[in-house]
Amino acid sequence: MELALLGTAAPEGLPRPGCPCAACATSVGEYVRAATAVLVDGVLLLDVAPGACAAAARAGHAPSGIRYVLAARPEGGGPAGVPGPGLPPAGRLPTGQELATASGHRVRAVRVDVPGTGYAVTGPDGTRALYLPPGAAPADGGEGAYRGADRGAERPYEVVLADVLGRPEALARLRASGAVGPDTDVIAVHHDHDGPLGAELARRCVAAGARAVPDGTAVLAGRPVPAPAVPRRTLVLGGTRSGKSLQAERRLEAHPDVVYAAPGGRGRAGNPDWAHRLRQHRERRPAHWRTVETHDLLPLLAEDGPPLLIDCLASWLADAMERIDAGDDTAWLGGGQEELRSRSAELAAAVRATRRRVVLVSSEVGSGVEPDTVWQRRYRDELGWLNAAVGGTCEEVLLVVAGQVLALKG
Secondary structure (H helix, E strand, O other): EEEEEEEEEOOEEOOOOOOOHHHHHOOOOOEOOOOOOOEOOOOOOOOOOOHHHHHHHOOOOOOOOOEEOOOOOOOOOOOOOOOOOOOOOOOOOOOOEEEEEOOOEEEEEEEEEOOOEEEEEOOOOOEEEEEOOOOOOEEEOHHHHOOOOOOOOOOOEEEEEEEOOOOHHHHHHHHHHOOOOOOOEEEOEEOOOOOOHHHHHHHHHOOOOOOOOOOOOOOEEOOOOOOOOOOOEEEEEEEOOHHHHHHHHHHHOOOOOOEEEEEOOOOOOHHHHHHHHHHHHHHHHHOOEEEEOOOOOOHHHHHHOEEEEOOOHHHHHHHHHOOOOEEEHHHHHHHHHHHHHHHHHHHHHHHHOOOOOEEEEEEEOOOOOOHHHHHHHHHHHHHHHHHHHOOOOOOEEEEEOOOOOEEOOO
């Protein structure tokens, strides 16, 4: 079964007409994307967008061969336009209803949690694809989407097309239900101007185990596709309020199970500002993530398990320095620094040896004025050493500045 992606953008397209934003201004040439529409084997069109006929012709399919047009976006969900002269009018299957076409395709309407309709398509060759409209996730946790148009055939889809970056938890649900497996080709569609572009788009898709493709790409369901090279270890650095924690969390949003390790908070009980920060982090994280508050990170790194997010190394180091009384010259020069360096080296070695997916967050310091106290100066120096040691073990190192992600490694 061939899926021709006639467009891959949000309903308004990219750039949005008349939008002066920076993302739209830079969406030119090869970065222009039409509204998402998928042509299945040249006969079944999922979603309608202006210029669909011309896009089908460019993809090598005669528009006259299109026999079925199904709308997935809700009414008023972007400019639908006219599919083209001679095409059948767009219809919509009621949720749960199935359509058997003369071409041998079977289509089942899947219920989603936003206005619109998802479609599970089974081709004449038995391969299966799932298409979800923009901003949509399966309404039943993925179970209904799992069955697709082939009742009883509970196996992963060969291809899934979904709003991976806009609704990453949808992909997590599909993985948890078994609808997405290790060999499923997950393709991110419905790209919009408020999402990442360019290199960061590719990095975010890879982190989710998906890929982004240009308009006009033909995807063959069932044909092996190299799995995205997801880095096992990622270090995310940044200054205060740079957005580093948010960017780290985004690397794991599409996973059905994540352990969030929080080594901070010791000695901050009753601090209202710290409590406010903790509350913000908890509210932003997916509800299904499991939180572990601990400074003992070595066992977490050594054991097998779901992806691990550690936020952050700067808090871990502050606790380690408090334990050895790093502000006291006698303790520091009497073996405290050597003990701290040893613990930092053990942590870096554990990151190097871990077999689980891990994303680590740390602060990037030392670019400002000279700290006032001895403790602060020692903290600055030791955090720089720790970041360098851990960064050297990671496949990917990212620096977040003003909310923007710069790849330092990987």
